[in-house]
Amino acid sequence: xxxxxxxxxxxxxxxxxxxxxxxxxxxxxxxxxxxxxxxxxxxxxxxxxxxxxxxxxxxxxxxxxxxxxxxxxxxxxxxxxxxxxxxxxxxxxxxxxxxxxxxxxxxxxxxxxxxxxxxxxxxxxxxxxxxxxxxxxxxxx
Amino acid sequence: xxxxxxxxxxxxxxxxxxxxxxxxxxxxxxxxxxxxxxxxxxxxxxxxxxxxxxxxxxxxxxxxxxxxxxxxxxxxxxxxxxxxxxxxxxxxxxxxxxxxxxxxxxxxxxxxxxxxxxxxxxxxxxxxxxxxxxxxxxxxx
DNA sequence: GGAACTATCTATAACTG
DNA sequence: TCAGTTATAGATAGTTC
Numbered sequence: 001x002x003x004x005x006x007x008x009x010x011x012x013x014x015x016x017x018x019x020x021x022x023x024x025x026x027x028x029x030x031x032x033x034x035x036x037x038x039x040x041x042x043x044x045x046x047x048x049x050x051x052x053x054x055x056x057x058x059x060x061x062x063x064x065x066x067x068x069x070x071x072x073x074x075x076x077x078x079x080x081x082x083x084x085x086x087x088x089x090x091x092x093x094x095x096x097x098x099x100x101x102x103x104x105x106x107x108x109x110x111x112x113x114x115x116x117x118x119x120x121x122x123x124x125x126x127x128x129x130x131x132x133x134x135x136x137x138x139x140x141x
Numbered sequence: 142x143x144x145x146x147x148x149x150x151x152x153x154x155x156x157x158x159x160x161x162x163x164x165x166x167x168x169x170x171x172x173x174x175x176x177x178x179x180x181x182x183x184x185x186x187x188x189x190x191x192x193x194x195x196x197x198x199x200x201x202x203x204x205x206x207x208x209x210x211x212x213x214x215x216x217x218x219x220x221x222x223x224x225x226x227x228x229x230x231x232x233x234x235x236x237x238x239x240x241x242x243x244x245x246x247x248x249x250x251x252x253x254x255x256x257x258x259x260x261x262x263x264x265x266x267x268x269x270x271x272x273x274x275x276x277x278x279x280x281x282x
Numbered sequence: 283g284g285a286a287c288t289a290t291c292t293a294t295a296a297c298t299g
Numbered sequence: 300t301c302a303g304t305t306a307t308a309g310a311t312a313g314t315t316c
Contacts, residue, residue, distance in 0.1 A: 144308085
């Protein structure tokens with residue numbers, strides 16, 4: 001669509017490439033707006049030029065986030081799960097640590113010790129005696 | 142571009158709308174591919190028709206996630222931060238709980254008690270005595 | 283460098299089987 | 300209803316200022 005037919009391959013000349021980018025980018029955004037209005041479609045469009053410049057179009061009444069939520073659901077692809085996964089794993093790790101401390105604390109308070117084997121009871125007793133000794137020592141000061 | 146000029150407003154006739162959607166959707170995707178090749182651009186394009194059907198195009202050598210990362214950085218808009226925030230808060234909460242237990246445990250073991258006021262030392266001593274009593278009681282069984 | 287022009291190409295609205 | 304065709308509107312490559 002122009003004075004001459006062009007092959008669809010990278011435009012080597014930088015300024016031509018930038019000019020063409022600018023024109024076509026506007027063209028695509030216009031088309032995106034049109035299909036939105038004509039066909040009740042929802043569109044999310046993000047374009048980066050090779051210079052790094054970004055433009056975006058998103059149909060009115062939605063946000064990129066909305067579109068991406070739907071994208072996420074329908075495509076089955078994971079956009080942010082990977083990021084979530086790290087956080088979730090961190091939570092799991094801390095919770096486990098938490099649980100272990102909870103149990104240790106209860107044991108030290110003499111709770112839930114019915115099922116403990118004899119050996120662990122002895123370890124527990126020693127720990128308590130040591131702790132008590134330290135506390136009494138401190139109080140004596 | 143067609144046999145007659147059309148206004149850019151919603152096409153009321155359903156089947157016409159669907160036909161137009163299908164044609165224009167393909168057109169936009171073609172244009173997106175072309176600008177990608179011609180201008181070294183990176184494009185992420187997601188289109189939902191009013192029927193809910195989704196199509197996407199993303200320039201080769203990147204993923205939607207890549208594009209969105211860049212979008213995220215450059216637009217300053219938060220795409221997934223809101224989703225992450227809850228998880229982050231949860232982590233904070235658990236870590237705090239964790240710290241408190243850590244401290245309590247250390248105290249029970251007689252560690253880090255130098256700065257404790259007298260009153261707390263007494264509470265600690267009582268807790269230790271109670272725990273010890275329970276443990277000895279259990280060992281006697 | 284960018285805005286405007288225009289000849290030409292492309293996309294597509296309406297049509298057809 | 301759907302793919303294929305065609306006439307025409309719209310997009311744009313090369314050009315000009």
